[in-house]
Structures are given as structure tokens and as C-alpha cells.
Amino acid sequence: MSDVRFGTAGLRAPMGDGPGQFNTALVARASYGLATYLTENQILGPVVVGFDARHGSARFAAEAAAVLRAAGRPTLLMPRELPTPVLAFAVRQLAAAAGVMITASHNPASDNGYKVYLADGSQIAPPADAAMEAAIAAAPADVPRSDAPGELVREDLVEAYLARTVSLVPADAPRTSPRVAYTPLHGVAGATFRQAWERAGFAPYAEVAEQAAPDPDFPTVAFPNPEEPGALDLAAATAARVDADLVLAHDPDGDRCAVMIRDGDGYRALTGDEVGALLAEHLLSSGRIPPDGVLATTIVSSPLLDRIAAAHGRRCVRTLTGFKWLARVPGVAYAYEEALGYCVDPGGVRDKDGISAALLIAEMAAAVPLGERLDALAQRYGVHVSAPRSIRTDDPEQAGTALRRLRDAPPRHLAGVPVDDVQNLSAPGTGLPPTTGVRVTAGAITAVVRPSGTEPKLKIYLYVSGESPPVHPDRERAGLAEQLELAGRELCNVLVGMRESERG
Structure with a gap:
């Protein structure tokens, strides 16, 4: 399990036995890594652990708390299954060193996940994630667990x-909803x-x-x-x-x-x-x-x-x-x-x-x-129209191939508008940390294609702006939506060999 990596929203994977699956062994190693990271960086305070209603979430939360307690970290367990925002709120409200939420959010029923918040109430981000990944990789095969009862967060x-x-x-806002x-x-x-x-x-x-x-x-x-x-x-x-x-x-x-x-x-x-x-x-x-x-x-x-x-x-x-x-x-x-x-x-x-x-x-x-x-x-x-789409794939290499195809052989036009720029977002010079993705612009049309950080799919973000102010907003909105629909189909023709699932 040395390849544990934190994606856009933490660790997520299908539940099952063995490497690459979400299971108690992964939760134990992740919790050991979190405790090690907090200790090495002299971050004091308890860790608060929350969970949702997915299969195994309560059990995974108990496992995380047991490992954290064994590592000498005071641990507070949320009293019941609760939404993720309540856990994020709890981290700062309780002056915690970190928070853990067992959830896979909107992923399929087969998945679960491990989301980490640091003391400021924000999700873990570089460089903390890399340091924690290294600590997870160094975890012993038999991670210690405590049998001592944990403390529950009060209602x-x-x-x-x-x-x-x-x-x-x-107080004076309209209440007749x-x-x-x-x-x-x-x-x-x-x-x-x-x-x-x-x-x-x-x-x-x-x-x-x-x-x-x-x-x-x-x-x-x-x-x-x-x-x-x-x-x-x-x-x-x-x-x-x-x-x-x-x-x-x-x-x-x-x-x-x-x-x-x-x-x-x-x-x-x-x-x-x-x-x-x-x-x-x-x-x-x-x-x-x-x-x-x-x-x-x-x-x-x-x-x-x-x-x-x-x-x-x-x-x-x-x-x-x-x-x-x-x-x-x-x-x-x-x-x-x-x-x-x-x-x-x-x-x-x-x-x-x-x-x-x-x-x-x-x-x-x-x-x-x-x-x-x-x-x-x-x-x-002015009218602004967005048209997100997604293409599901179980093969990450296929997604990478599709992105390279778009970068190296982009369409010459999008909805009849000449393409004027293709930007590789993983290259330096964008003003942001490199990230896997490609941006294509054609006049007022922009498309960004990137792999999802939480699900096995390729995401396409399309948006276009119209004139300001419009004479008929609904008509202009409909016309721009048709333009993006065509542009989306053209992009999908470039990203061949994959099954598309459009979002509404």
C-alpha cells in the first residue's frame, strides 16, 4: 500500500481486500500516517473523527480513532453519522489538530473514503499531503490499535x-419561501x-x-x-x-x-x-x-x-x-x-x-x-452558459491517452469558431501549480478537460459568454447552449474510444 495518494478530496477507492482497495488496513495506515505527521510537526490537540452512512463508515471511523489513540493522540468521535460540513465545523470549534471524515461523498455505493482536515479547518493540501503519504508508506505492517474507549463529541x-x-x-429576510x-x-x-x-x-x-x-x-x-x-x-x-x-x-x-x-x-x-x-x-x-x-x-x-x-x-x-x-x-x-x-x-x-x-x-x-x-x-x-460533461472510464491510461490526443491534435474549430489557443495545464507558466489537464479556447468558447479527482472519469468543462445586455436572455441562453452542445460533441470526437455520460 505504498502507493497511497491524496486526490482532490482525500483517499477514495472501492471497498475490498488487498492493495488499491478501501479497507481497515488502509484506514489504519492512513491514521498512523496522520498521527506521525502531527507529531513530527509538533501540532498539538485532539483529532476529531466523523463518518457518514455508507457501508462500513462507522467501523472505519472506529478503526481510525483506535489507531490515533494508540499513537498517543487524543481522539474525539462524532456521536453519530453526520454531514461532512459538520465535521469541518467541528475541527475549528473544538480546536482540533486535525479532522478525519469517513466518506466517499457522491461516489458509487461500492466506494468509501478518508478525508483529512488540518487545524485551520481546510482539507489537507501540499506539502502536508506528501509528508503524510510518506508517513503512511513507513507505517509498520501491524499498526498498533488502542482498546481504550474513545470520547464522543457532545451534541x-x-x-x-x-x-x-x-x-x-x-432576521428580516423573507420567510414565505x-x-x-x-x-x-x-x-x-x-x-x-x-x-x-x-x-x-x-x-x-x-x-x-x-x-x-x-x-x-x-x-x-x-x-x-x-x-x-x-x-x-x-x-x-x-x-x-x-x-x-x-x-x-x-x-x-x-x-x-x-x-x-x-x-x-x-x-x-x-x-x-x-x-x-x-x-x-x-x-x-x-x-x-x-x-x-x-x-x-x-x-x-x-x-x-x-x-x-x-x-x-x-x-x-x-x-x-x-x-x-x-x-x-x-x-x-x-x-x-x-x-x-x-x-x-x-x-x-x-x-x-x-x-x-x-x-x-x-x-x-x-x-x-x-x-x-x-x-x-x-x-x-451578459449571458454566460456552462455545459459540463463527463466520460466514464475504468482505465486511467486511456484517460491519459485521450488528453495527450487533445493536446497534440486538437480540433481546428469548436462550433464553427477557429481554435486560437491550446494550453497544457501540466506545463509551467500558467501561474498555478501544474495540474493534469488541457484548456482549449475558440473565441468566446473555453473548454477545459481534466481527469476527475474523485471518480474514474474524464471531465469536460465548457463555457461561453454572450453579448451584454441581451435583448432576449432566454433565446440567447438557448443559442449559446446549442453552440456548447456542438463544441462538446466535437471534443468528444477527439477523445475517442471512451463512453460518454453527459451531465444534465
């Missing part, structure tokens, strides 16, 4: 998280979100009954990822049945939030870029971001956030993908990534938090429908 911690989250909605349908996608966010929702004073929502209870088999979806086609079908059906105006969904560990709005006779899923822009404009316009507050997003997100920040006299910073980078931007007051992750309260949770984001989305929708807000953004900043 007061959950109450503190709820109080902070609910306080993000101003639109009709809402909600699903936790068989995950652990449902109970915590319901408490936050009710305490914030919003009207009751209609929950998707088939997906309300935690179920590690995720029986109603092919993939428990709200970005995936079909994942929100039951939510849309519930919304139609109760005549809802808005659909809210969390991924299984509650750190992501998906949104659907009415679209004719049905419902349309908003992209992460659309929700990210709506939240940014709302927070800025309502004075909740200080004058020196920085906005942040990633290199695969729409350029719209840059325009919003500039219009409000704020700075916008772009990082590599993942909140381990976004949360570390100096002075960050708001951050989002296009993969449905939003950090609206970095002072409380220095990571994406789907629960706090959902409350602010409901606050926005209670005052002005989100569709109208999107049109207002288009009138002020």
Missing part, C-alpha cells in the same frame, strides 16, 4: 453548527437540514420519500451524484406532484447542493456556475461580504464571477480545482466550484457546505424567483 457541537448556519439568514421539494439522495444531510430549515423559519418542504432515509445502497439512482443524469428525476417528480417552484438536493454527505427551477411544464437543473453567480451577487448586494473580502473560484469555472467581483469592487482569485485550494485563498469571503460546491461562511466551515448554501438559496428565492435573478444577471453582465 452541543451539532447545536453550535445549526445555530451558526441559521444565523446566516438575516416558495414551494420546495427536497431530497438528501439517500444520504445523511436530511435530518440536519430539516433542523436548520425549520429553525430558519421557512415553510415546510416536500421531501422525496423514496430517498429520505440514509441508505448506503442508493437504490433509486445509478450514481448518487446530483450532477449525474437521472439523479434528480424523483425530486422533479415530487416537485411536479406538489406544484413546487424550487427543488433542492444534497449529495450523500451534504457538502454539495443542487438546484432545479421551473422551466415550462417541467424543471431545469441549474449549473454550479449559475448558482455560484447567484449566491455571489446576493451576498455582495446585501452587504455580507466586507470591502476587503475576496471571492474565489477555480480554473474550470465560468468567467462570470470575475465580472461580478469587479462590478462590486472586489478581487476574484482562481485556483486549481478543489476546496483544499479555494479555502486557503487569503481573505476569502466566498468561494464556489462548478461541481455544485459553495462556501458561503468560511468563518464557520472552511469547505463547501450544501446545508448553509441551501438556506441562502431559499432566502433568495423567497424574495425574487431564481429565474428572474438569472435574467437580471444576464442584463448586467
Whole structure:
């Protein structure tokens, strides 16, 4: 197991015996490596360990705590299965040296994972990850474990998280929320979100009954990822049945939030870029971001956030993908990534938090429908359209071959627009640490292709900007979407030999 590597969000793998699988031996070695890293760097304090409802998560969390205790590290175990943002909150609230969350978030039911937070409440990042990987590689074959009972985190911690989250909605904000349908996608966010929702004073929502209870088999979806086609079908059906105006969904560990709005006779899923822009404009316009507050997003997100920040006299910073980078931007007051992750309260949770984001989305929708807000953004900043896609592959070498093909033999045109630049993101000179990926630009169209850091797939991020202001926002949005659809097909023709799974 010397090849343990921390990806975008920690360690994730299919559960099973042997190297390359997620099992108690891997958890033990990872926990030994974490304890060694903390000791060698003289980082004092306890480690808090949380877990979700996936197969084996409680057992893996107990294993992690036993190894950490054996290494002489005070360890606090969360009292029950809880969303990832609660664990991220706990790290700082409890003045912990580090945090461990046993979760594979939105990955398939066969997977589990080990996510590490450091004392500042942010996910582990270079150079700490490399140092911890080295410590894991040096772990003994028989990692010591303690039989002493561990200490449980008090429920007061959950109450503190709820109080902070609910306080993000101003007392004078509209509370007559639109009709809402909600699903936790068989995950652990449902109970915590319901408490936050009710305490914030919003009207009751209609929950998707088939997906309300935690179920590690995720029986109603092919993939428990709200970005995936079909994942929100039951939510849309519930919304139609109760005549809802808005659909809210969390991924299984509650750190992501998906949104659907009415679209004719049905419902349309908003992209992460659309929700990210709506939240940014709302927070800025309502004075909740200080004058020196920085906005942040990633290199695969729409350029719209840059325009919003500039219009409000704020700075916008772009990082590599993942909140381990976004949360570390100096002075960050708001951050989002296009993969449905939003950090609206970095002072409380220095990571994406789907629960706090959902409350602010409901606050926005209670005052002005989100569709109208999107049109207002288009009138002020121009129409911006994103069209993420993904190509699943079980062969990492095949993904690498496809990226090299795109880099070495890119298309001459995207949707009829000449390609004017192809950038290898792994080469120096980009202003950011090298990362595996290729950026292709053709006029106002930009495409970034990179391997997912959490799942076996190749991700394609497409976005395009229109003229400002548009005469008919819906028509221009539809026209630009068609342009990106064509550009996406052309890129997939270059990335041959792989099976495509488009995201809605």
C-alpha cells in the first residue's frame, strides 16, 4: 500500500481486500500516517473523527480513532453519522489538530473514503499531503490499535453548527419561501437540514420519500451524484406532484447542493456556475461580504464571477480545482466550484457546505424567483452558459491517452469558431501549480478537460459568454447552449474510444 495518494478530496477507492482497495488496513495506515505527521510537526490537540452512512463508515471511523489513540493522540468521535460540513465545523470549534471524515461523498455505493482536515479547518493540501503519504508508506505492517474507549463529541457541537448556519439568514429576510421539494439522495444531510430549515423559519418542504432515509445502497439512482443524469428525476417528480417552484438536493454527505427551477411544464437543473453567480451577487448586494473580502473560484469555472467581483469592487482569485485550494485563498469571503460546491461562511466551515448554501438559496428565492435573478444577471453582465460533461472510464491510461490526443491534435474549430489557443495545464507558466489537464479556447468558447479527482472519469468543462445586455436572455441562453452542445460533441470526437455520460 505504498502507493497511497491524496486526490482532490482525500483517499477514495472501492471497498475490498488487498492493495488499491478501501479497507481497515488502509484506514489504519492512513491514521498512523496522520498521527506521525502531527507529531513530527509538533501540532498539538485532539483529532476529531466523523463518518457518514455508507457501508462500513462507522467501523472505519472506529478503526481510525483506535489507531490515533494508540499513537498517543487524543481522539474525539462524532456521536453519530453526520454531514461532512459538520465535521469541518467541528475541527475549528473544538480546536482540533486535525479532522478525519469517513466518506466517499457522491461516489458509487461500492466506494468509501478518508478525508483529512488540518487545524485551520481546510482539507489537507501540499506539502502536508506528501509528508503524510510518506508517513503512511513507513507505517509498520501491524499498526498498533488502542482498546481504550474513545470520547464522543457532545451534541452541543451539532447545536453550535445549526445555530451558526441559521444565523446566516438575516432576521428580516423573507420567510414565505416558495414551494420546495427536497431530497438528501439517500444520504445523511436530511435530518440536519430539516433542523436548520425549520429553525430558519421557512415553510415546510416536500421531501422525496423514496430517498429520505440514509441508505448506503442508493437504490433509486445509478450514481448518487446530483450532477449525474437521472439523479434528480424523483425530486422533479415530487416537485411536479406538489406544484413546487424550487427543488433542492444534497449529495450523500451534504457538502454539495443542487438546484432545479421551473422551466415550462417541467424543471431545469441549474449549473454550479449559475448558482455560484447567484449566491455571489446576493451576498455582495446585501452587504455580507466586507470591502476587503475576496471571492474565489477555480480554473474550470465560468468567467462570470470575475465580472461580478469587479462590478462590486472586489478581487476574484482562481485556483486549481478543489476546496483544499479555494479555502486557503487569503481573505476569502466566498468561494464556489462548478461541481455544485459553495462556501458561503468560511468563518464557520472552511469547505463547501450544501446545508448553509441551501438556506441562502431559499432566502433568495423567497424574495425574487431564481429565474428572474438569472435574467437580471444576464442584463448586467451578459449571458454566460456552462455545459459540463463527463466520460466514464475504468482505465486511467486511456484517460491519459485521450488528453495527450487533445493536446497534440486538437480540433481546428469548436462550433464553427477557429481554435486560437491550446494550453497544457501540466506545463509551467500558467501561474498555478501544474495540474493534469488541457484548456482549449475558440473565441468566446473555453473548454477545459481534466481527469476527475474523485471518480474514474474524464471531465469536460465548457463555457461561453454572450453579448451584454441581451435583448432576449432566454433565446440567447438557448443559442449559446446549442453552440456548447456542438463544441462538446466535437471534443468528444477527439477523445475517442471512451463512453460518454453527459451531465444534465
